[in-house]
Amino acid sequence: DAGVIQSPRHEVTEMGQEVTLRCKPISGHDYLFWYRQTMMRGLELLIYFNNNVPIDDSGMPEDRFSAKMPNASFSTLKIQPSEPRDSAVYFCASSYPRSGDYNEQFFGPGTRLTVL
Amino acid sequence: AQKVTQAQTEISVVEKEDVTLDCVYETRDTTYYLFWYKQPPSGELVFLIRRNSFDEQNEISGRYSWNFQKSTSSFNFTITASQVVDSAVYFCALIMDSNYQLIWGAGTKLIIKP
Numbered sequence: 192d193a194g195v196i197q198s199p200r201h202e203v204t205e206m207g208q209e210v211t212l213r214c215k216p217i218s219g220h221d222y223l224f225w226y227r228q229t230m231m232r233g234l235e236l237l238i239y240f241n242n243n244v245p246i247d248d249s250g251m252p253e254d255r256f257s258a259k260m261p262n263a264s265f266s267t268l269k270i271q272p273s274e275p276r277d278s279a280v281y282f283c284a285s286s287y288p289r290s291g292d293y294n295e296q297f298f299g300p301g302t303r304l305t306v307l
Numbered sequence: 308a309q310k311v312t313q314a315q316t317e318i319s320v321v322e323k324e325d326v327t328l329d330c331v332y333e334t335r336d337t338t339y340y341l342f343w344y345k346q347p348p349s350g351e352l353v354f355l356i357r358r359n360s361f362d363e364q365n366e367i368s369g370r371y372s373w374n375f376q377k378s379t380s381s382f383n384f385t386i387t388a389s390q391v392v393d394s395a396v397y398f399c400a401l402i403m404d405s406n407y408q409l410i411w412g413a414g415t416k417l418i419i420k421p
Binding site for chain 1: 342344350351352353354357398407408409411413414
């Protein structure tokens with residue numbers, strides 16, 4: 192079975208440009224998470240969805256960041272305009288909690304974003 | 308407040324030594340879940356184990372073992388006979404029953420020298 196798929200794996204862009212990161216969760220998983228990892232702040236949850244609906248976006252740093260999940264098999268994280276401080280590794284994860292339990296989150300390989 | 312503390316920032320041992328990574332958590336919830344993840348140099352995050360708060364049984368998986376003690380709010384991870392391939396950053400994380408968000412520790416960088 193395919194795991195969580197993210198694209199692109201690496202992205203280098205210039206300040207001010209729009210960046211779109213993509214994620215395909217594991218089939219059947221109804222929770223999807225977007226994380227950012229930096230040396231300074233570690234792993235931060237940006238936003239998560241349940242059944243394609245955003246549940247908590249309190250971790251989104253500012254209005255330049257937006258996320259969508261148009262269907263159960265696809266999500267995007269967009270940064271517009273990008274800034275050098277957005278440089279980080281962005282992870283997507285998915286999960287399928289069983290009733291009364293919390294399953295582990297399965298992570299994609301990450302997208303390494305560099306904003307010059 | 309919910310918090311996960313991994314006090315060891317970096318550990319370096321020689322191959323074949325045993326090593327224990329510490330994890331201490333804080334939560335007021337009575338139902339919660341603890342996790343360990345591994346992040347090798349290649350960067351992916353690999354799930355290792357999940358434990359719920361009602362199951363204090365220790366677990367062993369090959370060279371890996373986990374010691375969960377509610378009395379000390381700890382969920383420590385031991386690697387026996389370490390190998391160079393164990394070199395990675397290891398994260399401990401917590402989910403409370405009341406809030407479906409992973410609370411992450413800062414991670415422990417483990418270096419296994421040949």
